[in-house]
Amino acid sequence: MHRRVYLAALGTAVSASLAGCSSAVSGVAGDPCSGEDCHIGMNRTQFLPDVYEISVGDTVVWKNTSEADHTITAYDNGIPDGADFFATGGFEDQESARHAWQGQRGGRLGTRETFEHTFEVPGTYEYFCIPHERAEMNGKIVVSE
CATH class of the missing domain: 1.20.5 (Single alpha-helices involved in coiled-coils or other helix-helix interfaces)
Known part of the structure; x- marks a missing residue:
């Protein structure tokens, strides 16, 4: 008993x-960036948060908070007119970023690495992770004046 x-x-x-x-x-x-030096974190197939709101002139810091390799790549047709394209690896357009990833994993953001971009033009910016695009790993930055 x-x-x-x-x-x-x-x-x-x-x-x-x-x-x-x-x-x-x-x-x-x-919230993988809670207490961290970043605004947007990542798990295996998601940006966290997937929508982030800022003001013109603000800088966003992404941090790979997962064990997988990721990229941050703007969609060519997903950024406002006059805005700068952004991608890990410093590529100038979506095609170059895709080609570099497929060739040698160019633009790779490894675990705990960060990437930052300053947004100077108001509007909505859509971006994605090249190796996880089919899993719908994408996000939006909404920039207001």
Whole structure:
């Protein structure tokens, strides 16, 4: 009989312990840049957050907070007229960035590496991760005056 009481108490303690772990994990997964020097983090197939709002002249810092390699690549037709194209690796357009990735993983942002870009033109900027585009890893920066 004492054995059943012990096992029941042990099960309750383990459940309480795991409940605390799951909430801690979900908090980290939701905001990987909390307490970090970045604005947008990444998991395996998502930018976190996937929509980020700023003002003209602000700089956004992305940080690869996952174990996978990623890129940050603007869509050529997804940035406002007159805005600068942006991509990890410093490429001047989407085609060059794709070609570099396919050839030698050009523009690769490794784990814990950062990339930053300053937005000077108001509007919506759409971007994606080349190796995870099929998994719909994309994001938007909304820049207002």
